[in-house]
Amino acid sequence: MSDDNKHDRDTPTWERETLQKLVLATVREQRASRRWGIFFRLLTLMMVFLVVWAYFDFDFPSLAEEKIGPHTALIEIDGEIDVEGTGAADNVIPSLNKAFSDEGAAAIVLRINSPGGSPVQAGIIVDEIKRLRAEYPEKPLYVVVDEICASGGYYIAAAADRIYVNKASIVGSVGVLMDGFGFTGLMNKLGVERRLLTAGEHKGFMDPFSPQSESQKQYAQQMLNEIHQQFIAVVREGRGARLKETPDMFSGLFWTGARAVKMGLADGFGTVDTVARDVVKAEDVVDYTQQEGLPERVLKRFGAAVGEGAVKAMTHAPIPSVR
Structure with a gap:
């Protein structure tokens, strides 16, 4: 008789049953893990779909x-x-x-x-x-x-x-x-100097930090009219x-x-x-x-x-x- 057969024959019944239960529990856990993995992947896919749908605002007919x-x-x-x-x-x-x-x-x-x-x-x-x-x-x-x-x-x-x-x-x-604001009076009191360089006579049109000229005022009024x-x-x-x-x-x-x-x-x-x-x-x-x-x-x-x-x-x- 081989040593393996002898070992199997000598192994108590309760140990074999315990080993079988452990194996079955491991299998069940792996299956459950796979099922949860599939569930979460599907859930993630659904969320991605909803985000894409919301972003592009697909208009399905009602x-x-x-x-x-x-x-x-x-x-x-x-x-x-x-x-x-x-x-x-x-x-x-x-x-x-x-x-x-x-x-x-x-x-x-x-x-x-x-x-x-x-x-x-x-x-x-x-x-x-x-x-x-x-x-x-x-x-x-x-x-x-x-x-x-x-x-x-x-x-x-x-x-x-x-x-x-x-x-x-x-x-x-x-x-x-x-509407707008003019700050030239306040700037004079504070000693602040406005340095504005422009290329074009009216490029600084209605600048709130520069005095308003009569020509600019007339032009703005003409546009409003x-x-x-x-x-x-x-x-x-x-x-x-x-x-x-x-x-x-x-x-x-x-x-x-x-x-x-x-x-x-x-x-x-x-x-x-x-x-x-x-x-x-x-x-x-x-x-x-x-x-x-x-x-x-x-x-x-x-x-x-x-x-x-x-x-x-x-x-x-x-x-x-x-x-």
């Missing part, structure tokens, strides 16, 4: 949107008319295009709560509204004012078919401003015969909603719900407002910062604003 019946399309502008946020042309225009092209949208309601902002952004939005209204003449665009619709906000509102307000809403302020006339032309074209012009209508003053209706700056009183129900006759309201994700906000902020830096590098002048 069955709910495809099957929805007649409704009122809502687009919101809340805050300043600027290069970012709900008042940015890059956000408003895609929303307008989606709403106008949707066969189920009986009308578009633009809800505005804005003190104004960039005349450029407002002008781009107005031009697109005109184009869409010409392309879809059967589909009206209404504006509903919340708290305030002034300056750049009203610039956009004037392009609508009708404007509805609350009696206490703030409406109007058809004017343009350019030109933008103001553009604003007035948009209001007159949009409101037409409904406008009851007064000497101070385009002076930059603003009025309550009740007064705005009497002056022809607005058409009546209403909310999104009452306009959808009583005017559009489509009570279901669907929000088409484009929402920005984090990547888009970061990229836009970066682009805005680069653009602002370029402007500052070219000129010290503040940017005109309809607010």
Whole structure:
């Protein structure tokens, strides 16, 4: 008899059972480890997919949107008319295009709560509204004012078919401003000398650390007047015969909603719900407002910062604003 067989025969039963249990436990642990490894790899893959999906903002078609019946399309502008946020042309225009092209949208309601902002952004939005209204003449665009619709906000509102307000809403302020500061007096008191070298007679235009010349002031005023006339032309074209012009209508003053209706700056009183129900006759309201994700906000902020830096590098002048 071999020594191995003898050893096996002499090994107690409990030792063999213990060894078998240890082996089985090891196998089970390895299997569990593999299963958890597969689980975590799948989880990581899913997270990577979600991050990529969020970053590139893939727009998969929604069955709910495809099957929805007649409704009122809502687009919101809340805050300043600027290069970012709900008042940015890059956000408003895609929303307008989606709403106008949707066969189920009986009308578009633009809800505005804005003190104004960039005349450029407002002008781009107005031009697109005109184009869409010409392309879809059967589909009206209404504006509903919340708290305030002034300056750049009203610039956009004037392009609508009708404007509805609350009696206490703030409406109007058809004017343009350019603001800044001058520090020359303080610098003289502190004994600070401004050393500015330029190539070009007006390259230091509106530099806050240099005295303001009369020619620069006149040039800035001329530019403001030109933008103001553009604003007035948009209001007159949009409101037409409904406008009851007064000497101070385009002076930059603003009025309550009740007064705005009497002056022809607005058409009546209403909310999104009452306009959808009583005017559009489509009570279901669907929000088409484009929402920005984090990547888009970061990229836009970066682009805005680069653009602002370029402007500052070219000129010290503040940017005109309809607010």
